[in-house]
Amino acid sequence: MSTEKYSFETNLLHNKHKVDPATGAVSVAIQHASTFHQFNLENYGKYDYARSGNPTREALEDVIAELEGGTRGFAFSSGMAAISTAFLLLSSGDHIVITEDVYGGTYRMVTQVLTRFGIEHTFVDMTDLNQVKEAIKPNTKAFYVETPSNPLLKVTDIAAITALAKEINAITYVDNTFLTPEYQRPLELGADVVLHSATKFLSGHSDVVAGLAVVKDEELGQRLYSLQNSFGAILGVQDAWLVLRGIKTLHVRLEQSQKSAIKLAGFLDAHPLIEKVYYPGLESHPQYELQKDQAGGPGAVLSFEFTNEQALQVFLSNVKIPVFAVSLGAVESILSYPAKMSHAAMPQAEREKRGIKNSLIRLSVGLENPDDLIKDFSQALHQVNQKLLVLQQGE
Secondary structure, eight states: OOSSOOOHHHHTTSSTTSSOTTTOOSSOOOOOOSBOOOSOSSOOOSOSBTTTOOHHHHHHHHHHHHHHTOSEEEEESSHHHHHHHHHTTSOTTOEEEEETTOOHHHHHIIIIIGGGGTOEEEEEOTTOHHHHHHHOOTTEEEEEEESSOTTTOOOOOHHHHHHHHHHTTOEEEEEOTTTHHHHOOGGGGTOSEEEEETTTTTTOSSOOOOEEEEESOHHHHHHHHHHHHHHOOBOOHHHHHHHHHHHHTHHHHHHHHHHHHHHHHHHHHHOTTEEEEEOTTSTTSTTHHHHHHHSSOOOSEEEEEESSHHHHHHHHHHOOSSEEOSOOOSSSOEEEOTTTTTTTTSOHHHHHHHTOOTTEEEEEOOSSOHHHHHHHHHHHHHHHHHHHHHHHHHO
16 A cells, blocks of 8 residues: 555555566556466465456555555456455344345346345435334345435435444445545445445446455455456456556546536526426535535436436437437446346336336436536427427317
């Protein structure tokens, strides 16, 4: 870890791996070796086989651990690989209390895979601590938190959940993908395991799939390392290097995207064709004050709802700047349709129970000029209005 105490944005660049000690290179070397020569029988070197450890992957693991304020980091082949491996800390007969509007891939893992191994779960609205308390069972061993949640941007009180967990000797997982350590430090609020889809804001360029996990407790870290080594869903070195490169610009990217998101959220919130905007940066958001207290900002992701699915379709057919795609957290703005993208694994009845309607769309704001995005959205919304007028006249 770095010996100096710098600001977050400086630590993105000036950390343990800023300079290669052997060559002076200012970029981490990409070490493609799958195996490492051992010079004698008695004392093996630090690296032996790349699944167990690789210098390039280790550099990324060190950097994310430092940024999150943890003792140990782990890099995986995807966000779901990180989440799935972390879930292997649990055993048959254990019970998880989990955020109800969780990412669809996590929902699928919990409901279709963990149940086969005898791990139980209860979905709750984690913004309601009474619901969380009522969901606790004698075999509850973990709480899984997404905050802000995907796609409804609900904000969970991390410190309150971790306090409940500690009372029953359970661990707390926090998916920190939306805010990154730039805006939220779950370990400092008592969490045990922080998870990331590093595909998103950390790498930030839609060119890599990766997952990260960070822990603060050394013993828990050793257990997670053993699982990483056993399960083997490690991140390749080329991808590790791409994430390292992306992290260097995290501050400037996320700061700009958040400023634009705040402006866009205000525009959409005031527009008569938008039924509802979900964004913790709006004062109307029910957890606005909590978000201000536990995080450094509301982030760059928001969701908004149309009157019906047809209006949404017209909007998507006419909007020009954002890409319409799975994923988020990139330099380009991305519009996603949760019902058929991120939450396709969640049955419609379950989505509707959680308030994830077919008329809901999620926006990850990129680095475009926000005024250009507003202009583009305005013309697309105008087309929606024209279509509605035609339909009304037809009646």
